[in-house]
Amino acid sequence: MQNSTDKNVTFIGCDIYQTLPFPDNEFDYVFSRNKTDLFSKNNFQGFLFEIIRVLKPEGWLEIVHSLRTDDYTGQASARLNAAITSWHKERGIDFDIIRNLEDYFKMSGKLEFISSQIIKIPIGGDNFGEFSYEVALYYIKLMKEILVPFMGISSEEYDQLSKENEDEMKKKRGELYGRQKRVFARKK
Incomplete structure (x- = not known):
């Protein structure tokens, strides 16, 4: 257990x-x-039932997730995204979960007032867009350990691919957008 500097927060x-x-x-x-x-x-169904279990009656549940996109910036970006998608699919991870999250909430039988929204997030540009741009680049760096062996390429080749992806993103800075889906519900 690790405490934060805030006395009301414990991790x-x-x-x-x-x-x-x-x-x-x-x-x-x-x-x-x-x-x-x-x-x-x-x-996922087990996880959902577990987080509903710890939620008080009339308590609120919020799940937020970035949506996958086919709106790539170039060849390096498309190659990395294809590898990430394939890696997840090989492990039985289904991106349809977030797309159909409202259905999972309904199937639980324990949630009401289910609503959702899709938020468009700038990638690059000013302020929050710059932050999300840095997050996107960091995510690609984090995936290196997983994707190098999965893609059958060397660490150096991955670094080059990451650099090409970054260059592609820079060219479209301020024009790129990601999307996040937020789904809310109250426990009955």
């Missing part, structure tokens, strides 16, 4: 594939960001 690490270390009906609000691409459909 607790746990394995999200297991039972969460909290009693039933513990939290007023549960938030999850970019976790849906860690689960197969069966594992």
